[in-house]
Amino acid sequence: MKKLNYFVCANRGYYIELDWSWEVSYSFKDFESGLIYVHTVDQNEDRWVSGAGMIRQPQKSYILEPKYGKIMTYKEWKAFFNYDMQTIYTEDGMFKYTRQRKYDDKVDCDYIDETLVFLKGDHITTSQGVAFYGEKKDTLLESTIKEIEERIRIKQEYANRPSIVDFSKGYEDKLEDYDILFAYYKQTNVVLNIFDKGVYKVYELNKSKQFDFRELVRAGTISPVIEFSSIKNLWESFVQDEDWYLKYIRCYNIKTSPFALASVVLGTINELHRQQSFTFKEYEQINSWINLVYSDEYRGEEIKQWCSNCHSLVKFYSRYPKHICRECSDKKMYDKDGLLLDIVYLGYDGIEVKHLKSDNLVEKTETTFYFDDCHLDGKIFTAQPARFGGIVFQLKEDSI
Numbered sequence: 432m433k434k435l436n437y438f439v440c441a442n443r444g445y446y447i448e449l450d451w452s453w454e455v456s457y458s459f460k461d462f463e464s465g466l467i468y469v470h471t472v473d474q475n476e477d478r479w480v481s482g483a484g485m486i487r488q489p490q491k492s493y494i495l496e497p498k499y500g501k502i503m504t505y506k507e508w509k510a511f512f513n514y515d516m517q518t519i520y521t522e523d524g525m526f527k528y529t530r531q532r533k534y535d536d537k538v539d540c541d542y543i544d545e546t547l548v549f550l551k552g553d554h555i556t557t558s559q560g561v562a563f564y565g566e567k568k569d570t571l572l573e574s575t576i577k578e579i580e581e582r583i584r585i586k587q588e589y590a591n592r593p594s595i596v597d598f599s600k601g602y603e604d605k606l607e608d609y610d611i612l613f614a615y616y617k618q619t620n621v622v623l624n625i626f627d628k629g630v631y632k633v634y635e636l637n638k639s640k641q642f643d644f645r646e647l648v649r650a651g652t653i654s655p656v657i658e659f660s661s662i663k664n665l666w667e668s669f670v671q672d673e674d675w676y677l678k679y680i681r682c683y684n685i686k687t688s689p690f691a692l693a694s695v696v697l698g699t700i701n702e703l704h705r706q707q708s709f710t711f712k713e714y715e716q717i718n719s720w721i722n723l724v725y726s727d728e729y730r731g732e733e734i735k736q737w738c739s740n741c742h743s744l745v746k747f748y749s750r751y752p753k754h755i756c757r758e759c760s761d762k763k764m765y766d767k768d769g770l771l772l773d774i775v776y777l778g779y780d781g782i783e784v785k786h787l788k789s790d791n792l793v794e795k796t797e798t799t800f801y802f803d804d805c806h807l808d809g810k811i812f813t814a815q816p817a818r819f820g821g822i823v824f825q826l827k828e829d830s831i
Contacts, residue, residue, distance in 0.1 A: 447493060447502060452478075456490075459565030460497070464511035467495035468563040484779035492540050494563075505534055505541075512541070512562075519572065524550060528572040532562055545571040589730065598729040599694035603662060606691055609645050612662070613689050613723060614682035621682055624665060626691075631665040632658050641685060666695040676703070676717045693724035701735040707742070707753075710828060714752035721749065739826035740808055750818060753826040760824050764805040764812070770794055772805060774814050776822050782814060803827055 449455070452475035461468050473479075473489040480487045494503045512532055519528040527548040534541050541562035548555050558571045569577065593601065606626040614623050621641045623634045627648075632655035634644060647653045659665040669675060689696075703709070703717055721734060736747040738756040745756045764772045766786055773785040781800040785793050805812040810826060817823040 447495070447500065453491070459563075461563045462566050462568075464508070465497055466503070466508060466511060466563075467497050467500075468565075469493040469495060484777075490538075492538075492563075494540075505536075505539065509534070521572070526550060526572060526575070528570070530570060547571050547575055592728060592730050595694045595697055595729050595733040598726070599662075599691055602688070602690035602693070606688060609648065610688040611685060612665075612692055613687055614641075614685045615679040616682055617679065621685075622679075623685075624669075626688075630658050630660065631662060633665070641682070662691055663695055666692060666699070670699050676720060677713060681719065681723060687723075689723045690726060693726070693729070696720060696724045697733055704736050704747075704752075707737060707739060709752075711752065714749075718749045718752065740810060740812075751823050751825055755812065755824045755826070759807065760822075762807055764807045766804045767806065774802070774805075774822060776816060776820070778816075778820075781816055782822055784814070 447469070449471060453471045453473050456470045456472045458467065458469040460466070470490065470492050473491075478489050494508045495501065496503055496507075514532050514534075516529060516531045519530075520526070521528070527550055529546045531544050532541055533544050543558075543560050543562045545558040545560075546555065547557075556571065556575070592598075608627050610626045612624045612626060612631070614621055616622075616638070617635065619638060620635050621638050623636070623641070623644055625632055625634065625644075634648070634653060635656050636644060636647070636653055640647065644653070657668070659668065672678060700717060700721055709717065731747070734747040736745050736752070736754075737743065738745050738759055739753040740755045740759040743756050743758075745754065748754060764774075766772055768786075770786040770788065771791075773787055775783045775785075777783055777798065781798055782802065784797050784799065784802050786795050788794050801813065801815045803811070803813045805814055805824060812824045813827050814822055814824050
């Protein structure tokens with residue numbers, strides 16, 4: 432039996448009938464003209480096209496006269512629109528913007544062609560997009576201006592953030608008696624580092640009593656193991672313990688007030704990052720202590736990381752503790768046989784690795800999500816797709 436699909440306009444009492452495999456995807460009243468736009472897709476998988484990690488379904492749109500539901504042709508709907516070229520120069524002399532509505536006879540639908548010229552440079556941006564829309568849509572010029580304004584706002588907001596020292600001092604001034612700065616497990620006990628009457632005290636008690644420590648302190652049942660006059664002295668005493676970042680696990684189920692520690696914690700972590708002598712597992716443990724004091728309230732560059740090849744400063748990525756800088760990633764890399772490598776990001780399909788001979792002829796090609804034979808400056812690096820696109824190179828474990 433033939434399956435019938437319909438587009439129904441209940442308030443007007445009309446519908447359009449579609450072929451059996453086609454279904455309405457969405458519809459709306461066009462913002463500019465008031466015409467009805469109906470978008471349909473073909474659900475017959477035999478006609479779907481796959482490629483580049485995507486599946487494309489055949490699509491077709493209809494433009495309807497809103498009163499009676501008549502399907503309109505281009506010659507009929509074009510009377511509702513302006514197809515002339517429009518040119519705008521902004522008052523500040525920054526942009527020249529052109530916009531034109533055009534008809535594409537291949538898909539029997541209109542599109543918007545836009546060009547934005549940055550007059551104080553040689554940069555040109557172009558865009559081709561849908562011409563029918565249910566609500567007002569920003570032009571390329573409007574969206575670009577908004578984007579610039581938003582970048583300026585974010586940059587200013589970022590510049591106004593406090594330094595890590597001022598950030599920590601601000602939270603230190605807000606500490607109240609019995610606030611826990613941080614807690615960690617020590618065998619069967621939990622160690623609490625607290626603020627009390629201007630002094631920083633360390634208590635060690637059984638895990639079963641960790642939630643009652645305030646009552647125990649007030650009652651005089653427990654006494655501090657040691658006291659310090661400053662946060663700096665408290666933290667320096669803690670990190671004197673060799674491999675403290677591996678030996679002790681943070682206690683996550685106790686409410687803490689850690690931001691007063693941010694300056695001293697990041698100072699220690701940054702020095703460990705500078706050494707660049709840890710395994711990926713050790714980096715994971717080290718960086719877990721960053722989470723103790725991480726906040727968007729201070730500037731991100733307070734957390735330091737260095738290129739694992741040339742040792743220049745790079746942006747901190749906890750996910751990639753041994754990544755290299757852009758300058759090093761742009762250098763020529765070779766495989767173990769001395770063949771030049773050409774590595775390309777493929778999106779959902781991973782990365783493509785070409786091994787090239789001296790005459791640039793391809794010896795072999797492989798597609799993978801992890802490649803661990805990139806030789807550069809006497810070291811071996813790995814290549815893999817980065818989480819948010821592109822390729823990330825990291826120093827291979829035990830490659831030096």
